[in-house]
Amino acid sequence: MSRAEALPGRGRWLLPLFGNEVVTVFRRWRTLVLLGVLAAVPVLIGVAVRIETRDGGSVGPRGDGQGPAFLSQVTNNGLFLVFAALAATLPFFLPMAVGVVAGDSVAGEANSGTLRYLLVAPAGRSRLLLAKFTATMVFCLAATLVVAVSALVVGVLLFPLGEVTLISGTTVSFGEGLLRGLLIAGVVALSLVGIASLGLFVSTLTGSGIAAMATTVGVVITVQILDQFPQLHAIQPYLFPHYWMGFADLLRDPVYPDQIWRNLGLQGLYAGVFGSAAWARFTSKDVLA
Amino acid sequence: MSARIHPGRRTVRYAVPVAVAGVAAATIGIGTAIATSGDPDLPKISAQDLIAKVAGSDVQRMSGSVRVTSDLGLPSLPAGMSFGAAGKGAHGGASAAPDAKLTELVSGTHTLRLAADGPDRQRVSIVEPAAEYSLIHNGDQVWAYDSGSNTAYHSTQARHQDPGHTPATATPQELAKKALAAVDDTTSVTVDGTAKVAGRNAYRLTIKPKQSGTTVDAVRIAVDAKNGVPLRFTVTPKGGGKAAVDAVFTKISFSRPSASSFDFTPPKGTKVTEGKAGQQHHGTATPRGGDSKVIGKGWTSVVELKGPDKGIRPQSGKDSSRANALLNSFGSKVNGSFGSGRILSTRLVNVLLTEDGRVYAGAVDKDALVKAADSGK
Numbered sequence: 228m229s230r231a232e233a234l235p236g237r238g239r240w241l242l243p244l245f246g247n248e249v250v251t252v253f254r255r256w257r258t259l260v261l262l263g264v265l266a267a268v269p270v271l272i273g274v275a276v277r278i279e280t281r282d283g284g285s286v287g288p289r290g291d292g293q294g295p296a297f298l299s300q301v302t303n304n305g306l307f308l309v310f311a312a313l314a315a316t317l318p319f320f321l322p323m324a325v326g327v328v329a330g331d332s333v334a335g336e337a338n339s340g341t342l343r344y345l346l347v348a349p350a351g352r353s354r355l356l357l358a359k360f361t362a363t364m365v366f367c368l369a370a371t372l373v374v375a376v377s378a379l380v381v382g383v384l385l386f387p388l389g390e391v392t393l394i395s396g397t398t399v400s401f402g403e404g405l406l407r408g409l410l411i412a413g414v415v416a417l418s419l420v421g422i423a424s425l426g427l428f429v430s431t432l433t434g435s436g437i438a439a440m441a442t443t444v445g446v447v448i449t450v451q452i453l454d455q456f457p458q459l460h461a462i463q464p465y466l467f468p469h470y471w472m473g474f475a476d477l478l479r480d481p482v483y484p485d486q487i488w489r490n491l492g493l494q495g496l497y498a499g500v501f502g503s504a505a506w507a508r509f510t511s512k513d514v515l516a
Numbered sequence: 517m518s519a520r521i522h523p524g525r526r527t528v529r530y531a532v533p534v535a536v537a538g539v540a541a542a543t544i545g546i547g548t549a550i551a552t553s554g555d556p557d558l559p560k561i562s563a564q565d566l567i568a569k570v571a572g573s574d575v576q577r578m579s580g581s582v583r584v585t586s587d588l589g590l591p592s593l594p595a596g597m598s599f600g601a602a603g604k605g606a607h608g609g610a611s612a613a614p615d616a617k618l619t620e621l622v623s624g625t626h627t628l629r630l631a632a633d634g635p636d637r638q639r640v641s642i643v644e645p646a647a648e649y650s651l652i653h654n655g656d657q658v659w660a661y662d663s664g665s666n667t668a669y670h671s672t673q674a675r676h677q678d679p680g681h682t683p684a685t686a687t688p689q690e691l692a693k694k695a696l697a698a699v700d701d702t703t704s705v706t707v708d709g710t711a712k713v714a715g716r717n718a719y720r721l722t723i724k725p726k727q728s729g730t731t732v733d734a735v736r737i738a739v740d741a742k743n744g745v746p747l748r749f750t751v752t753p754k755g756g757g758k759a760a761v762d763a764v765f766t767k768i769s770f771s772r773p774s775a776s777s778f779d780f781t782p783p784k785g786t787k788v789t790e791g792k793a794g795q796q797h798h799g800t801a802t803p804r805g806g807d808s809k810v811i812g813k814g815w816t817s818v819v820e821l822k823g824p825d826k827g828i829r830p831q832s833g834k835d836s837s838r839a840n841a842l843l844n845s846f847g848s849k850v851n852g853s854f855g856s857g858r859i860l861s862t863r864l865v866n867v868l869l870t871e872d873g874r875v876y877a878g879a880v881d882k883d884a885l886v887k888a889a890d891s892g893k
Contacts, residue, residue: 481579481777
């Protein structure tokens, strides 16, 4: 499968390859369980808030605003459960799920011995890697949407809806609130690009799926911890989770986009560096198993 | 592409991620260099004309973001207490009252967002992670909304009240106006080149005290060359180092902000605290019933406060020993003909608490403070 032979049929191989990879990811039990756990988080938050505020009390022991972001506004408007659930899952649940899927993508196939059969197909390694990356991206979006939709359903069922008071104090229609929610889901999904690229790179380094997943999830936790130390402020703007919570800036009026652009730029940088590193590794490594 | 490639090409491929990282680093570096270089070329202007320009500025409509960095060198409080929390405590629990929030600006870096449309409608928000504190003034209504705790504060004020007294107390404009109002023969004012602030051309005005004994080295104000709006306000202390206060517009626009920015209706479920009309701006730091007088003039003026009772020491309760321990841990003891007391020092302001319950405070060094206390005796 030299480049010259693959050229004429290049387009034909692209779409089925992507489709194939996406189906492979979503047919795994592991993926479905991860999505199930993600869907359960908003239910848990919603029910807990509902129980605590059923006699008209406020969230938290003294209602002083301590605790997860947006939680205190959930009782005003069920839509805020979407934001609260995304804020609660973004630091750990979402990146962990993405780390598992991304870490498994190449290493898992190498582990089970299916990688070499994939390489027999005349698609080329670069395109196979691209397909794996795309499938991981699709999972990032799916995972975020599962959280958002589950939170929206729970929010509609348990809490009042109506006009949305943004965190700046101005009021917008429910439709605009929903639109901002959709934008936020998009930003959150894109926030996971960095960890997905990193996971893909780790996945090309090893032949063990478990090792790749553990390493990726370990990196997520380590970097999250590093992001907490004030003494490390010099390197923090370059850590991939640093601007994650910036999605909240979409709820200001007018929208305060600085952090969101910085976040997207940073995720793009991680995708560029680790994506190309994964490519360099994957296209030059010997696949024996 | 074959599965087996020449070993030399393997290492070449790793050059791609390295190159990507390198290009990114270079882009960031060049971006910073462009942002900081190039002071604009502007026609010369005298300090008097520039001050007149600031005073005559009649910009009514604007919106923008301000970054306020304060490094006053305040003593750090024991765990669990912060200056913001201390302010909150004075209002009895969680409250969206303005005084409590504004004290948070005293330390650290904060982003404020401002909008103004005439003297009747202004808003200022403190941008917090995933939350925002907004102070909205619209006609005779003053609302404060704290999205983090989902609480609101409401009060009505007379229409004729000085609008400058409402929201924006830490903006470059307010700070600059106060500083310029204090200019007299104890001060030298010079125009010190130009600068680019928030994409606008500005003159740099430097105000330096002529007197000795003050802790202020200089106050610098960047003034918009077109409309005289102060865009940056910096106070540097005598001790050198970072500015003690630096308020700078990172973005500014002089078009009319959208009318909806000034409307606030508390959402269902939000706890609203009602403030009494006209009472909302009493500082929390004023001692009850104490009277104050100013000793000296210009930069070295010292404020003397006489407490109604035995000074700053709490009289009773279990807090008193803790408060005393706190005072002992901050202050250094001084003696003079006024008696003895403790000096709490920050980078800009020194405060003398005497044993007999008087308080002297000013942007002056310790010797000047003791001298003022001696003369006040």
